[in-house]
Amino acid sequence: MTIVAVAFFALILLGAPIVFALGVSAASALMAEGIPMSIVSQRMFAGLNSFTIMAIPFFVFAGLLMERGGIARRIIDFATALVGWIRGSLLLVSVVSGTGLAAISGSGSADTAATASLMLPEMRRRRYGIDFAAALMAAAGSLGPVIPPSIMMVVLATVGNLSVGDMFLGGIVPGLLMAFGLLVVGYGYARYHGGAYAEVSPFSLKRLGVAAVQAGPAFLMPLIIVGGIVGGIFTPTEAAAVAVAAGLLIGMFIYRELKWRDIPDLILRAAGISASVMMIIATASVFSWIVARENVPGHLMALLQSVSDNPWVFLMMLNGALLVIGMFMESISAILILMPVLLPVAQSYGIDPLHLGVVVVMNLSIGMITPPYGITLFVASSIAQRPITKVAAKVIYPLSIMLTVLLVATYVPAVVTALPELLSN
Known part of the structure; x- marks a missing residue:
């Protein structure tokens, strides 16, 4: 195990992609022990030999269809009609839009890019503080993995042998609490930072109704996906395929912004994104097999229980460790490496695996707005054309509320488990 750890961290420090760091370090350890290299290909295939994992390329493709099909713009129009009359309206619209997109695509970086691209020009015109606005949009985008459907939750449920439907339900309340907290942060900032935030659009019930009707097909997506899984109508993979079909129908025949000529490019993009995720899963399965073979969970369990x-x-130690890990490591890689170790240790402490899974996802989603990794932070600052250091300095405001919700979800398990338990009865 020492060889694995040394090789892994050495490759990471040298800047090697995570997929190579995982694969090479695992293969090095096996070679040192004289184990045939054929075991590598066998374990990689075993890691991908899961029907549930097939949901990933479908969800990726569905998200791309929704992005190209005009869904983002209609959700922003709905959010503007809903909260555009409140001080700091564009900040609040950004949060509501990010939450709505999170419930459709589950990709934090894509949600952030869509919201920032559409909202920032008007924010500049009204002389908003762009650094804070970008930080808030990055935080709203990071809700994608927490609010279902979530690719991160599909991976975690597969690794931890948990119910995808229960994971989806468990993320709803914490995700909405984070979204509400970000609304409060946005309003509070606008309340005390000058007259630029005073310009609003008058509330119109008619306008809200029209926007709701136009966005209605988009909001049906999460209901179909989550409702179908929880209701036992279809599996997560079948739900993802249904999402693709619905995305095609909505984009082509309802909004009419998606064209047949767009499909080949979207398929190639979905294949590229999915292949990178699948390669990480495959190499991480070899890594995880070595971790289990060396009984790392047992050793870690004994160490932690000797402390407390x-x-x-x-x-508390778990949250601290995961927040640091999320700053430096891509979320799916972190799940694949850590969950086989954390799950048995957490169960030894009597912690519900579902509760643990959602807390892990929340921690790693916060890592999406914390440097140096901070993928949504980089996306927002890039589109805003602002230095990452300036945007990162403002992220402390939304970060504080997200950490508060994380603590609540950590120490009040019912925040996570109540809804799955209610709907399972």
Whole structure:
């Protein structure tokens, strides 16, 4: 195991892609022990030999269809009609839009890019603080993995042998609490930062009704996906395929912004994104097999229990470790490496695996707005054409509320488990 750890961190420090760091370090350890290299290909195939994992390329493709099909613009129009009359209206619209897109695509970077591209020109015209606006949009975009459907949750449920439907339901309340907190942060900032935020659009019930009707087909997507899985109508993979079909129908025949000539390019993009995720899953499965073979969970369990047998202390250490890991590592890679180790340790403390899974996802979603990795932070600052250091300095405001919700979800498990338990009865 020492060889694996040394090789992995050495490759990471040298800037090697995570997929090569995982694969090469695992293969090096096997070679050192004289184990045939054929085991690498066998374990990689075993890691991908899952019907549930097939949901990933479908969800990716569905997200791209929705992005190209005009869904983002209609959700922003609905958000503008809903909260555009409140001080700091464009900040609040950004949060509502990011939350709505999170419930459709589940991709934080794509949601951030769509919101920022459409909102920033008007924010500049009204002389908003662009650094804070970009930070807030990055935070709203990071809700994508928490609010279902979520690719990160599909991967975690597969690795941890958990119900995808329960994971989706478990993320709804924490995700909405984070969204509400970001609304409060946006309004509070606008309340105390000058007259630029005073310009609003008058509320119109008619306008809200029209926007709701136009956005209605888009908002049907999460209901179809989550409702179908929870209701036992179809599996997560079948739900993802239904999402693709619905995305095609909505984009082509309802909004009429998606054309047949767009499809080949979207398929290629979805294949490229999915292939990168699948390669990480494949190489991480070899890494995880070595971790299990060396009984790392057992050793870690003994170490932590020698420090404290209190589950609250364990959860505090877990949050601290995951927040640091999320700053440096891509989320799916972190899940694939850590969950085989964390799950048995958490169960030894009596922690519900579903509760653990959602807390892990929340921690890693926060990592999407914390430098140096901070993918949504980089996307927002790039589109805003602002230095990443300036935007990162303002992220402390939304970050504080997200950390508060994380603590609530960590130490009040019912925030995560109540809805799955209610709907399972």
